[in-house]
Amino acid sequence: MLHQRRLFWICFYSSCTLFFFSALIYDHYQSHFDFDNQLTNENISIEKALKQMPICVPDDRPRQRTILYTLLEWTHFAQKYNIRYWIAYGSLVGYVQRHGLLPHDLDVDLLIMAQDTSQLFQLSQLNFSSIYELKVQPQWYIVGETKRSYFYSEGINFVAPNARFINRKDHIHVDIWPMYDYDPSETRMKKNRKPMLTEYDEYYNWKSSPQEWTFPLQECLFSGIKVWCPAEPEKLVANIYGPISVKISSTKCVNGSWIASDEYRLAKSMMNNSVITNTTKL
Structure with a gap:
């Protein structure tokens, strides 16, 4: 009787252990399957968007494809590390005009709140990819591109953006620009003014806009890629480039x-x- 009871418990614990490890293995492969399935769907969306994108010179399609896949990699990176960003400048013009990349564009532009650059600086120390890297302007905390320096020995050949997400293989990058919750050109804060945000305009002058034009951010499709967009993209494009740029x-x-x-x-x-x-x- 004692032998049978011992045999029962041995079988019971063996079954539980087998079930536990089977569940872990299933979860592991299911996660990979879901991720691979997500990548496949994203690839299909990008390729579908590319088919609708005009080309002018032979190099257009390879460049467009590389830019979009670099942006896709950024979105995965941003999601993994909970980075708040939204598309801006020429990329926002592209979204407003054609819901995606302008066919002649050479990169992607994003905005983050300037103070969030400290998070990017920490992440830039990670060796997260053999192809992609995150470079942060060492003087990102200095407001104004004319007050910053280049750091060529560190691969920092930019001063105005606070950071760059770089595709080293194909020499494509995503520029990450600062947005300030105050106007750097003002020497004194105005009283009773509604919340404003300030960024560079196309001539690197400071340009302010109501905070509600940006927040809350909304998820949008940019050439088949899920990204974050400002609340009022048309108003922001008109504010930076003029109303004509909306159409x-x-x-x-x-x-x-x-x-x-x-x-x-x-x-x-x-x-x-x-x-x-x-x-x-x-």
């Missing part, structure tokens, strides 16, 4: 070359003249 691209394809758009240049010139005229009247 008209600054670049067009002519005879196999990307050139500045005459239509865009004329429309922007008329807009600037109108602003000058109105200012003079005031």
Whole structure:
């Protein structure tokens, strides 16, 4: 009887152990399956977006594909380490005009709150990939690109962005720019002013916008990739580049070359003249 009871408990514990390890193995492979399945779906979405993207020169498609897959890698990195970011500048123009990458663009632009760069600095010390790396401007805490220096020996060949997510294999990068919760050009804070955020404009001057134009962030599809977008993308594009940039691209394809758009240049010139005229009247 004692022998049978002992045999029962041995079988019981063996079964439990086998079940436990089987569950671990299943969970491991299921996680990999889910991740691989996610990658497959993301790849399909990117390739579908690329088919709808115009090309002008032979190198366009390989460049466009590399930029998008570099952005995809960034989104995985940002999700893993809980980095708050959103698309900006030329990339935001692309999202507003065509829900994705501008066909002539050479990189991707993102914004983060300037103080969050300290998190990126910690992450830049990690050896997380043989292909990708995160470079942080050593003087990121200094406000204003003219006050910063290049650090070529460290691979820092940029001063205005606070950081870069770099694809070393294909020489493509994602620029990560600072957003400030105050206006660096103001010497004194204005009282009773609604919350504002400030970033560079296209000429590296400070440009402010209401905080509610950016937050809360919204998830959006950028050429088939899930990224974070500001709350009011059209208003931000108009604020930085002018209302004309919401609908008209600054670049067009002519005879196999990307050139500045005459239509865009004329429309922007008329807009600037109108602003000058109105200012003079005031």
